[in-house]
Each structure stands twice: as structure tokens, then as C-alpha cells.
Amino acid sequence: MAKKPNSWVRDKLFLGMEFQDYFRSLFTPANFIAVAILCFAIPAMIYRLFYGLGPSTNLSDTYPWGLWIGFDILVGIALAAPGLALGTAVHLFGMKEYRHFVRPAILSSLLGYIFAVFALLFDLGRYYRIPYLLGWSWGFSSILFLIGWHFFLYINICLIEWSPALFEWLNLRKAREFFSKLAIWATIFGVIIAGGHQSALGGLYLVTPGKLHPLWYSLLLPVFFLLSAVFAGISMVIVESTISHRVFKRQLEHFDHAKFDGLTIGLGKATASGLFIYFILKMFDLAHSNTWGYLNTPYGYWFLVETLGFVLFPALLFTSGARNQNTKLVRFAGLLTVLGVILNRLNVSVIAYNWNLPASLRYYPKWTEVALTIGVITMLVLAYRFIVNRMAIMYDHPAYESEH
Amino acid sequence: MRISRREFLKRTATVAGTTLLGGSTVAHAYNIEKHDPSIFSTGNTANERNWKVWVERSKTPPVHEERYGVLVDTTLCIGCRRCEWACNDWNKNPNRPIKEFEASVQHKKSVFDEVRRMHAGNFTVVNRFYSSKDGNPIYVKRQCLHCEEPGCLSSCFVDAYRKTQKGPVLYNASVCIGCRYCMLACPFDVPAYEYHSALNPQITKCTLCYDRITKEGFVPACVEICPAEVLRFGKREDLINSAHEKIRNNPGKYIDHVYGEHEVGGTSWLYLSSVPFEEIGFRTGLGETPIPELSKGYLFMVKMFEIVGAWPLVFAAYYAISKMRNKHAKGETQSSEKKGGGHG
Numbered sequence: 195m196a197k198k199p200n201s202w203v204r205d206k207l208f209l210g211m212e213f214q215d216y217f218r219s220l221f222t223p224a225n226f227i228a229v230a231i232l233c234f235a236i237p238a239m240i241y242r243l244f245y246g247l248g249p250s251t252n253l254s255d256t257y258p259w260g261l262w263i264g265f266d267i268l269v270g271i272a273l274a275a276p277g278l279a280l281g282t283a284v285h286l287f288g289m290k291e292y293r294h295f296v297r298p299a300i301l302s303s304l305l306g307y308i309f310a311v312f313a314l315l316f317d318l319g320r321y322y323r324i325p326y327l328l329g330w331s332w333g334f335s336s337i338l339f340l341i342g343w344h345f346f347l348y349i350n351i352c353l354i355e356w357s358p359a360l361f362e363w364l365n366l367r368k369a370r371e372f373f374s375k376l377a378i379w380a381t382i383f384g385v386i387i388a389g390g391h392q393s394a395l396g397g398l399y400l401v402t403p404g405k406l407h408p409l410w411y412s413l414l415l416p417v418f419f420l421l422s423a424v425f426a427g428i429s430m431v432i433v434e435s436t437i438s439h440r441v442f443k444r445q446l447e448h449f450d451h452a453k454f455d456g457l458t459i460g461l462g463k464a465t466a467s468g469l470f471i472y473f474i475l476k477m478f479d480l481a482h483s484n485t486w487g488y489l490n491t492p493y494g495y496w497f498l499v500e501t502l503g504f505v506l507f508p509a510l511l512f513t514s515g516a517r518n519q520n521t522k523l524v525r526f527a528g529l530l531t532v533l534g535v536i537l538n539r540l541n542v543s544v545i546a547y548n549w550n551l552p553a554s555l556r557y558y559p560k561w562t563e564v565a566l567t568i569g570v571i572t573m574l575v576l577a578y579r580f581i582v583n584r585m586a587i588m589y590d591h592p593a594y595e596s597e598h
Numbered sequence: 599m600r601i602s603r604r605e606f607l608k609r610t611a612t613v614a615g616t617t618l619l620g621g622s623t624v625a626h627a628y629n630i631e632k633h634d635p636s637i638f639s640t641g642n643t644a645n646e647r648n649w650k651v652w653v654e655r656s657k658t659p660p661v662h663e664e665r666y667g668v669l670v671d672t673t674l675c676i677g678c679r680r681c682e683w684a685c686n687d688w689n690k691n692p693n694r695p696i697k698e699f700e701a702s703v704q705h706k707k708s709v710f711d712e713v714r715r716m717h718a719g720n721f722t723v724v725n726r727f728y729s730s731k732d733g734n735p736i737y738v739k740r741q742c743l744h745c746e747e748p749g750c751l752s753s754c755f756v757d758a759y760r761k762t763q764k765g766p767v768l769y770n771a772s773v774c775i776g777c778r779y780c781m782l783a784c785p786f787d788v789p790a791y792e793y794h795s796a797l798n799p800q801i802t803k804c805t806l807c808y809d810r811i812t813k814e815g816f817v818p819a820c821v822e823i824c825p826a827e828v829l830r831f832g833k834r835e836d837l838i839n840s841a842h843e844k845i846r847n848n849p850g851k852y853i854d855h856v857y858g859e860h861e862v863g864g865t866s867w868l869y870l871s872s873v874p875f876e877e878i879g880f881r882t883g884l885g886e887t888p889i890p891e892l893s894k895g896y897l898f899m900v901k902m903f904e905i906v907g908a909w910p911l912v913f914a915a916y917y918a919i920s921k922m923r924n925k926h927a928k929g930e931t932q933s934s935e936k937k938g939g940g941h942g
Binding site: 321324 | 637638715716717718749751752753754755756757758773774775776777778779781782783785787789790791792793794795796797798799800881883884885889890892893894896897899900903904907908911912914
């Protein structure tokens with residue numbers, strides 16, 4: 195065997211270890227859990243592909259969309275907004291102090307979108323026809339058409355934004371330079387494209403006035419979805435950076451804790467203002483559509499749990515955390531905000547959808563649906579870790595440091 | 599073999615509904631809903647056949663065609679379900695002997711015990727309700743209403759639907775990706791899906807027998823078989839006029855509303871009723887705004903934002919780049935200050 199490719203594989207893929215050592219290093223508790231999850235998820239995927247949606251899901255003619263759309267797409271895409279939020283702040287508003295948050299944010303957006311689309315393929319009846327959408331049959335009057343095209347464009351944009359890290363890893367200096375210059379343009383179009391489809395995901399439900407509960411149905415749905423995607427994106431940066439600073443400690447030698455905490459609080463302030471605007475808009479919407487009466491019903495209580503417990507409460511926590519320089523509180527509020535956005539998306543797509551049906555006719559996911567969803571999340575985390583361990587995501591690449 | 603399995607499932611469902619759950623109607627309905635044999639149907643051919651008829655017809659130069667529709671007088675329906683049989687028969691959906699359909703109305707326990715909806719293997723169902731006025735049963739036929747401005751059409755991201763001049767809304771299975779957004783967008787919950795097909799699932803729905811009504815002298819299969827003159831096929835304008843005439847000439851018999859005349863912008867199927875429509879399974883309060891209008895405004899806004907809003911962003915980017923270039927030109931030495939190490 196030739197010596198050269200062998201060492202390339204060793205350096206680039208096996209983290210500088212021999213294959214045997216690398217293989218042994220994979221036996222960790224985290225990997226064990228991941229494999230255990232995939233043992234359920236992959237059979238669920240195969241079951242879906244061979245037997246169809248009927249046997250493998252609880253979807254029905256009354257519930258055409260379930261967990262796979264509600265969680266994998268609506269939640270997944272909202273939580274994949276860090277690239278949008280941070281890319282805009284740093285590249286457009288020139289907030290260079292957040293520079294180090296950008297690469298992890300873009301990577302999580304890229305992987306978030308790729309895996310959301312991957313999960314979507316299982317939900318589509320004829321997944322193999324997906325290219326039809328791009329080049330064969332165009333439904334211009336459909337909001338879903340807009341979303342489909344925007345997903346396609348945005349994945350490409352994220353690829354361009356992320357590619358400098360790839361080319362640093364591959365040591366292709368020229369390609370890196372070229373794509374670094376493209377990256378700023380990609381960011382600009384990313385803002386337009388991401389803003390368009392984040393709001394369009396809410397727009398999907400504009401056509402369901404009779405089916406979605408009046409407390410959630412609103413002509414402002416696109417605005418709510420866009421705004422919540424922005425603060426979900428920033429909150430995800432808070433949560434993700436907290437986690438990844440623990441997991442990837444080894445990579446952060448010159449890490450300045452005080453500065454990091456300060457920046458986290460800055461992100462908290464931004465989220466708080468987003469949350470307050472969102473809350474006020476929600477109240478205006480209640481008043482405008484005059485749906486106060488529904489508040490004193492079970493659905494109303496649930497609505498209050500969402501808007502008070504997961505919007506107003508974290509907003510107040512952020513405010514208090516920022517005032518008292520309490521980073522822990524900001525991180526906790528970030529987590530609450532993320533959970534709140536998950537709750538909101540599931541409410542719109544599943545819980546408050548078909549609200550006037552009797553309880554026994556309601557949809558709840560089958561185990562295969564849950565297994566596939568958790569499996570796709572696991573794959574995302576594994577891919578994220580694989581890339582961060584190999585490329586300059588968390589730190590500046592030593593050979594290119596001066597060019598940032 | 600297939601029939602016997604269906605029968606078995608149906609019976610199991612009934613037993614489960616009556617014994618295990620104490621005969622609660624809702625639980626009963628749930629079991630039937632899960633095991634209705636038409637749910638398992640796959641390989642529908644009627645929608646594709648009708649689409650081909652439309653493609654063939656649209657090749658010839660367009661001539662103006664009148665809008666047609668069907669007027670349903672729910673006060674006349676006797677619940678014989680022959681329309682269901684005729685529909686299955688014409689569209690080659692899974693069927694049973696017509697006697698079994700006719701017998702439902704006499705049986706104590708029957709399909710009428712729960713409110714049904716259309717599934718992959720049936721385009722129409724007849725449901726039973728009880729009048730709040732006199733307690734008598736009211737039978738209501740349900741199928742695609744063929745909207746004037748269909749929500750399914752505007753929601754379809756591969757443009758698989760067409761509103762034909764004559765009235766029927768047709769579906770093209772050969773481009774459908776199976777996203778099922780049309781099912782969400784339909785205000786009448788009409789499109790059904792072949793969930794039990796692993797490779798070629800499609801939407802199924804009533805075609806208003808486009809392949810029949812485009813031939814001189816033919817009416818939809820359900821209209822033809824109806825023995826009680828519940829269904830009347832004709833020009834939509836005429837049907838609306840005669841519906842209002844019926845209401846005027848029979849004071850107290852009908853409520854003064856023709857369902858489908860204005861609902862979501864109007865539909866090809868029109869209904870008359872003696873009791874308020876929400877009592878016989880119709881979704882009321884839908885308003886007169888066509889479903890496509892609900893998303894049109896938003897789509898316009900997005901396009902405006904993307905075209906108009908893009909320019910300031912592009913200039914901002916250009917500004918940022920030129921600033922960066924200036925900085926680089928001024929001196930590479932300054933960059934040495936940025937050695938803070940990694941965050942993020």
C-alpha cells in the first residue's frame with residue numbers, strides 16, 4: 195500500500211491515530227447510546243420504505259401531517275436558524291466580537307437543514323420525485339413551493355459559508371480564498387432566503403382557518419414564525435456554545451471565560467428584545483381577532499402555558515440575567531426559549547390542529563415516528579461532532595489565522 | 599381473501615367498540631375509522647383516467663364551456679347508498695354487492711352509526727344525522743365539492759390540480775410527490791391518501807365524473823342512479839336559481855341558505871337543508887374568501903421583500919467588503935492584535 199494516502203487518511207480522518215487506536219477510541223458511553231438509538235431508528239426507516247406510511251405511522255386522512263413535519267421540519271428548521279442570526283449580526287451589522295460564534299452557528303444550520311430534508315424524504319409519499327419540484331412541475335401559487343426552493347437554495351448557501359473550513363482542512367488555499375470572498379455574498383442572500391422561508395413555514399397554516407385553533411391561527415403566523423426563529427436561533431447559540439465548550443474543551447486552549455460570559459449575556463439581551471416584541475405582538479393579535487373568550491378553556495390554559503411560561507418568563511429571566519451579569523440565568527433562559535419554540539411548533543402542527551375533533555380521534559405519533567425523529571437528531575449530532583473534531587470550527591486555523 | 603380480511607377487521611372493530619369500550623359511540627367511531635377497508639385501498643385508476651381525458655380535451659382549441667354542478671336536496675335523501683355503490687362501480691374502487699349498501703338503512707347496527715369520511719378507496723360517503731326539528735334521520739352525501747377557487751390547487755407545490763371550465767377539479771397523479779399539503783388546505787377535508795402503498799401512493803378524490811359529463815347526455819354516476827331525485831346535475835347558474843326558488847316556494851321547509859353558493863368563493867356542489875348546516879356535518883363559518891386568497895397576500899409580500907429588500911442588503915455587503923479591503927490595504931501588521939484564541 196502506498197504510504198502517502200495512508201497517512202492522509204490517518205491525519206484527516208482518524209485524528210492522527212492508527213486505525214486500531216482510532217477504532218478503540220470509539221468505544222465511549224456516548225457512542226454506545228447513539229448506536230442503541232440507531233438500532234431503533236434504522237429499522238423504523240426500513241419499515242417505512244418497505245411498507246409505506248400507513249403501517250409505519252399513525253397518520254390518517256384527518257391528520258396528513260404528524261410528528262415528522264411538526265418536529266423534523268417546523269422545529270428543526272427554527273432551531274437551525276443560528277446561521278441566519280449570527281451571520282447577519284457579524285457580517286452585516288459588523289459585530290465582529292461575535293466572530294467566533296459564526297462558524298459553529300453556520301455548521302449547525304447546514305447540518306440542521308440537511309437532516310431536516312433527509313427526515314422529510316421519509317414523510318413524502320414519492321420521495322424519489324423530489325427533483326420534480328426543482329425542474330419539472332412548478333406550483334407558483336403554493337407556499338410549499340416557496341419553501342422547497344428556499345430549502346434547496348439555503349443549503350447551498352450554507353455550504354458556501356461553511357466551505358472555507360472544509361478547504362482549510364483539505365489545505366486548498368486558493369479554493370479557500372475564493373469561497374471566503376463568496377461567503378459574504380452567500381450571507382446576504384442567506385438573510386433574504388432564510389427570512390423568506392422561516393416565515394413561510396408559518397404561512398403554510400394560513401390556509402387552515404377552520405382547522406387550527408383560533409388562539410394559534412392568525413394572519414400574523416408568518417411574522418410569528420420568523421420572529422421566533424430569530425430568537426430561537428440566538429438561544430440555540432447560547433445553548434449550543436454552552437454544551438460544546440464542555441465537550442470540545444480540548445480544542446479551546448486560549449479560551450477567555452470572562453469574555454465568553456460577556457458575549458453570552460449580549461446574546462441574551464438580543465433574545466430578550468425579540469421575546470418581548472413577540473409577546474406584545476401576540477397580545478395585539480389576541481385583541482385584534484378578539485379571541486379572549488377561548489382563554490378560559492383547556493386550550494386557552496395551554497396557550498397561556500406557552501406564551502407566559504415559555505415567552506414572557508424567559509424574557510424576564512434574560513432581563514434579570516443581563517442586569518445582574520448572571521450568565522447561568524441567561525443560559526437557563528436560553529434553554530427555556532428553545533423549549534418554548536419547540537412547544538409552539540408542535541402546538542401549531544399537531545396539538546392545536548384539528549382541535550374540534552373528539553379526543554379519541556386525535557393523532558399521537560407511533561413508536562416508529564418517534565424512533566426515526568430521535569434517530570435523525572442522533573445522526574445530526576454525530577455528524578456535527580465528526581466535523582468539529584476535524585475542522586477549524588471552534589478555533590481559528592493556525593495556518594490562516596491572520597486572514598480572519 | 600381480501601374481502602374476508604376486511605370483513606374480519608370490521609367485525610373485530612365492532613366487537614371491540616361494543617364490548618370493550620361499553621358501546622361508547624366515539625370509541626366505536628374510532629375503531630371503525632382505523633379499520634374501514636377503504637383505507638387500505640391502493641392503485642386507484644379513476645383520477646389518472648380523468649386527467650388523461652382532460653389532457654386530451656385541452657389539445658383541441660378551447661371553446662367556452664358552461665359551469666356545471668350538482669344540487670343536493672338533503673330533505674329528500676332516503677339513505678339507500680346506491681350513489682356510493684355506483685361511484686365505486688364506475689371508478690373501479692373496491693365494491694360490495696349493491697344489496698348490502700341498500701340494507702344499511704334498515705339495520706339497527708350499520709355504517710350510519712358513525713360519521714364517516716372519504717378514504718383512499720371511496721370518493722363519496724352518505725352520513726346520517728338526526729333532525730333537531732322533528733328527530734327524523736337526515737342523510738347527507740359527501741364528496742369533493744369542486745370549489746370555484748380550490749385550496750388544493752393553490753397549495754400544490756408541483757401544480758398537480760386543475761379547475762376545468764366545466765367545473766370538476768382534477769388531480770394529476772403523475773407529478774404528485776405525496777406531500778399531502780392539499781389535504782391540509784382543503785376546507786372540506788376531501789382529498790384522501792393511499793397510505794398503504796409503499797412506492798406509488800397517490801391522492802384520491804371525486805372527479806365529478808369528468809369522463810362522463812364531457813360526453814353528450816351523460817351525468818355523474820351517482821346522479822344517474824339516485825332513485826329519490828336528491829341529486830340534480832345541471833348548469834351551476836340554473837341550479838342556484840332553482841335552489842332559491844325551492845326555498846321561496848316551500849316556506850318553513852328549508853333554511854334560507856344554499857351551502858356552496860358562496861362558501862370559500864363558491865363550489866360546484868350545492869346543498870339544501872331543513873336544519874342549520876353545522877347540524878348535518880358541514881363546516882360553517884368558513885367565510886366567502888377563497889382559500890387561495892389566504893396565502894396570496896403573503897406570497898406577494900415575500901416576493902416584494904425579496905426583490906425590494908434585497909438591494910439594501912446587497913449594498914451593505916458591498917460596503918462591508920470594500921471596508922475590509924481598505925483595512926487589508928492599510929497594513930497587514932494590524933492583524934497581529936487578533937490573537938485572542940478560540941471562542942464559540
